[in-house]
Amino acid sequence: MIPVSGPYTVSEVGAGDPLTKSFQRMIAIPPQEGWGPEETIRGLQAAMAAYPDDPTILPQYLTAEALAKWSPAGPVTVIEDGFEVVPQTPRDTTGAVEKLQVKAQVVASIKEDDSYAPTAGSWDRPFDLVKVQGSGYRVKSLPTGLVLTNSDVMRAYRPTNLYYMSGNSQKQLVVDRVRLRLKPTESFAQTILERLLKPQTAALEGGAVTSSFPPGTKIESIRWSGEERVVINLSGPIDANDLSTEDSLRAQVRYSLSKNEVAKGRVIEMQLDGEPYFIDRPESDEGWLDDSGDSAYYVSKGAVHYMGKDGPAGVVPGPAGQPRDGYSNYTLSKEGTATSFVAATTSTGISVAKLAPEGQWQEVIQGTGLTPPTWHQDGSLWTYDTKNGFLLRYDPATGRGPERVSAPKLQGLDVTRLRIARDGVRVAVTTGKNTVQIGALTHDVSGTMLGNFQSLTTTETGKEILDVAWADDEHLLVLVGIKAGQILSQINVGDGETVGIPLEDQLTRLAAAGGRVLGEFSTDQGVKVMELNQDRQSWTAKIEQGAGTPLFPLG
Structure with missing residues (x-):
């Protein structure tokens, strides 16, 4: 009744x-x-x-x-x-x-x-x-x-992560956060995949990402076969002989389902017009998400050091591991390559050094109004020239540059920081003392452009954004100074969901990767490096004194 x-x-x-x-x-x-x-x-x-x-x-x-x-x-x-x-x-x-x-x-x-x-x-x-x-x-x-x-x-709605392919040459998965309505007439798995067949949200339009599903693809059925297998039958103009499409399509489906706690831990059997297409097993991991490495580093007296599990573990090879004055804002390129670099700001510009015995510091971008450098997955180094209003990109592999990249929405703004996410697509930009925006690197026939800006957070007058760092491909850590102290928040860049992180001392710099968060803290005993514990409520000292500027590759 x-x-x-x-x-x-x-x-x-x-x-x-x-x-x-x-x-x-x-x-x-x-x-x-x-x-x-x-x-x-x-x-x-x-x-x-x-x-x-x-x-x-x-x-x-x-x-x-x-x-x-x-x-x-x-x-x-x-x-x-x-x-x-x-x-x-x-x-x-x-x-x-x-x-x-x-x-x-x-x-x-x-x-x-x-x-x-x-x-x-x-x-x-x-x-x-x-x-x-x-x-x-x-x-x-x-x-x-x-x-x-x-x-x-x-x-009636569920926060949902959809995964598309990055529009650049790196071909990584990029998360697109949406709210999907649960439907009594279909499974949530079908709701997710039906939405995945549609274009990405406005935050990632303009070639920032692509999809492996060609237009006209349809989901004919999704069923649960036995205890451990999910069978998905597709139809449409998919080339069953194109292995690159198969690999990326497999990744989009696997991550879009499993990251939303659907079909997690189960074999996914994909069919095309009722015929076998491929089988994806849950233990397969092909590095579609961030694979930059999570080795931790820190800086002491201008020299870059490795950080072990419980403390110092040695210095990096070459001049980057030697003491040096006048360098700041250190940042590391992707780890595990033959051309790993460290970059730092000097009084006259930005210099880089190869992490190798034969490496040498070399100034590659000149200027006195440059934001702290940030690395892209493709190995290029980026900064914003605040005096001239240019977004600059330098590629150590070719030695060419710096070249200008179009960023019309930043013209006239007081850009203070620019950080590229490890997916190589999203970019966090702080303007003035109070605003964080999230943009994306888009691609078309005219080249690469930084656009699609959306406001992430704005602090009140009297508060100041002190630092930002990418925790992962969908969360940004934002440190805000207030009269009574500091506030550290982790914000989902897709929907603004915010989680506070307690602080024990004065935090001056952030670094994060792979679920780990490191901080440079200023105490009465000096500067030290601490790591956020797994409970996300407390910190443990890693380097007690004489160290600062914690680093992760691409951090």
């Missing part, structure tokens, strides 16, 4: 099924004759939450005129749960029209590309309701789009 007091939820159960996730589905009910204006508005909002599963209820809350003009298209507005419905005065004394104001705090918007954008502020909307004899109230007009509460989103 459906209660007449309002909407209710039904649990969708998928116990034991590795392809789906259990969730609660909103069941809305039509407006009731005995409801007042406020109950009608709350019923309307519940009908919005249920609309994708049952679009027949919401139209019953609208007059014919309102229904003719309304559309569910556009971003979904997410508001806090405790919204107010406030009667407006003076009221219509005839009782023919009731004017209400809905007041709430906005939480986010879910855009049409399924990206989740946190926001803040008030959300106030007027509503006019008319009384229909024997049927209760109806809404005279309704703005386009759906309005859901935060609880609606938590109940």
